[in-house]
Amino acid sequence: MGTEAFVAAVGASIGAERVFAGDGRYATDWTGRYSVPSCTVVRPLGTDEVAAVVRLAIEHTVALVPQGGNTGLVGGGVPHRDEVVVSLEAMRRIGSVDTAARQVTAEAGVTIERLHEVAGIAGLRYPVDFGARGSATVGGSIATNAGGVNVLRYGMTRHQLVGIEAVLGTGEVVSHLGGLVKDNTGYDLGALLCGSEGTLGIVTKARLRLVPTPSHRATFLIGATDLDAAIRCTTALTSALDCVDAAELMIQSGVDLVTRISGLTNPLPDHDAYLLVECSADTDPTEAVGRIVSGIEGIAVVAASSAQQRRDLWRLREEHTPSINSLGAPIKFDVTVPVRAVPDFVRALHSNPTVVGESRSLVVFGHAADGNLHVNVVGAHERDSEEIGDAVMTLVAGFGGSVSAEHGIGVAKKRWLSLSRSPTEIAAMKSVKRALDPFGIMNPNVLFD
Numbered sequence: 256m257g258t259e260a261f262v263a264a265v266g267a268s269i270g271a272e273r274v275f276a277g278d279g280r281y282a283t284d285w286t287g288r289y290s291v292p293s294c295t296v297v298r299p300l301g302t303d304e305v306a307a308v309v310r311l312a313i314e315h316t317v318a319l320v321p322q323g324g325n326t327g328l329v330g331g332g333v334p335h336r337d338e339v340v341v342s343l344e345a346m347r348r349i350g351s352v353d354t355a356a357r358q359v360t361a362e363a364g365v366t367i368e369r370l371h372e373v374a375g376i377a378g379l380r381y382p383v384d385f386g387a388r389g390s391a392t393v394g395g396s397i398a399t400n401a402g403g404v405n406v407l408r409y410g411m412t413r414h415q416l417v418g419i420e421a422v423l424g425t426g427e428v429v430s431h432l433g434g435l436v437k438d439n440t441g442y443d444l445g446a447l448l449c450g451s452e453g454t455l456g457i458v459t460k461a462r463l464r465l466v467p468t469p470s471h472r473a474t475f476l477i478g479a480t481d482l483d484a485a486i487r488c489t490t491a492l493t494s495a496l497d498c499v500d501a502a503e504l505m506i507q508s509g510v511d512l513v514t515r516i517s518g519l520t521n522p523l524p525d526h527d528a529y530l531l532v533e534c535s536a537d538t539d540p541t542e543a544v545g546r547i548v549s550g551i552e553g554i555a556v557v558a559a560s561s562a563q564q565r566r567d568l569w570r571l572r573e574e575h576t577p578s579i580n581s582l583g584a585p586i587k588f589d590v591t592v593p594v595r596a597v598p599d600f601v602r603a604l605h606s607n608p609t610v611v612g613e614s615r616s617l618v619v620f621g622h623a624a625d626g627n628l629h630v631n632v633v634g635a636h637e638r639d640s641e642e643i644g645d646a647v648m649t650l651v652a653g654f655g656g657s658v659s660a661e662h663g664i665g666v667a668k669k670r671w672l673s674l675s676r677s678p679t680e681i682a683a684m685k686s687v688k689r690a691l692d693p694f695g696i697m698n699p700n701v702l703f704d
């Protein structure tokens with residue numbers, strides 16, 4: 256029946272101040288590539304209010320886009336037509352840390368950074384970490400099954416999820432937050448909602464795993480004469496040590512762009528490829544790392560000697576995304592290939608005339624140990640995005656990779672879902688969507704056409 260009646264009904268139900276006209280902060284995605292002029296935003300304060308909003312959306316046939324920090328990179332968290340944004344940003348309560356069970360319950364709007372702070376005060380760590388931590392939320396990171404820099408040691412967000420509370424597309428609330436480590440009682444709805452990108456329901460709370468904080472942490476910038484040496488170094492470290500938290504790959508063009516824009520100094524200039532490696536253990540891992548990499552040709556190493564130098568090395572890596580975006584919204588790909596195939600895959604990208612043709616340039620970086628590369632095509636027109644994507648994703652499929660490593664499908668990658676999932680799998684996913692979102696109101700433009 257339409258948005259106006261819906262807005263009036265929501266105002267009557269949870270308060271007129273909870274529903275308003277949203278500007279770019281809600282209607283444009285982080286890269287600026289996806290945008291509508293304005294949208295209606297509902298900002299509930301708790302699960303019951305979210306459930307009331309979903310039930311009214313069903314009644315008034317209004318589509319909803321759940322939104323957390325709006326840092327998603329596949330256009331999944333913003334409206335594309337007349338969908339209403341359900342912003343979870345006001346739902347920021349976080350429970351006390353259960354240090355014995357190493358768990359905490361947080362509402363969907365809690366930022367990843369806040370989660371790190373609360374876990375740190377209790378002497379623990381929330382293992383998922385990535386550059387958008389200041390805005391990205393618990394709900395959004397569950398919906399996208401966010402990865403980040405510590406996946407090789409601690410897994411994706413799905414591995415941290417011990418319990419969930421959510422409002423399904425039916426308007427019903429599921430709540431399972433007891434935190435029992437062994438609880439094999441039927442389908443794992445949390446695991447199903449994790450990675451569903453707002454297409455099955457709205458996550459309102461989660462029970463999350465925390466891990467101990469080892470007493471020693473060492474951070475290294477490793478310069479390599481070429482990608483092959485960088486990947487040899489990655490696999491030598493990850494196969495010999497179980498204390499590697501992060502092994503992040505950068506290429507000279509990206510590091511040069513970041514140093515040019517940020518003014519940071521590259522302590523190892525003139526290397527083709529770089530690794531940012533971080534290890535944490537109860538004994539200092541520096542000697543072990545030094546011994547392993549000293550045996551690899553074409554490698555130079557700098558160990559961070561202060562907290563400031565550690566922060567600067569991480570800035571070299573984490574300022575890739577904003578630096579690239581400052582050149583104009585890139586056509587972004589977030590793909591996985593087998594780790595051993597990374598050098599050949601990157602070389603194939605650089606020699607593909609569709610990917611690097613005309614005035615386009617390529618900036619590649621990513622999570623080396625996961626084989627997860629972020630391929631950014633700069634200077635391309637939106638109208639060429641499908642042709643460029645076909646070229647990139649055909650290469651990915653040829654290397655036996657995945658068309659989306661950690662950002663999800665959103666609207667940006669729908670065209671290539673069938674390269675990574677079979678028709679049977681996609682049909683099964685659509686059956687789940689019909690069961691949990693029978694009225695088709697949950698993020699209808701995302702994941703499937």
Ligand code: FAD
Binds near residue numbers: 576577
């Ligand atoms: P939003 O952008 O608000 O939404 C993302 C998706 O989740 C949308 O489909 C939305 O509908 C859905 N959603 C949001 N909240 C809910 C909810 N409560 N219930 C149901 N659905 C919901 N991602 C990585 O995986 N690894 C990285 O290393 C990484 N680094 C990044 C670095 C930068 C600088 C930036 C800008 C982004 C990065 N991202 C990374 C992408 C992004 O931060 C993640 O996808 C993050 O999980 C999105 O969280 P969010 O709260 O911003 O979600």
Ligand code: MLT
Binds near residue numbers: 573589621629
């Ligand atoms: C990262 O690892 O920095 C992110 O996934 C963001 C990006 O891909 O740009």
Ligand code: ZN
Binds near residue numbers: 403621622629661
């Ligand atoms: Zn990433």
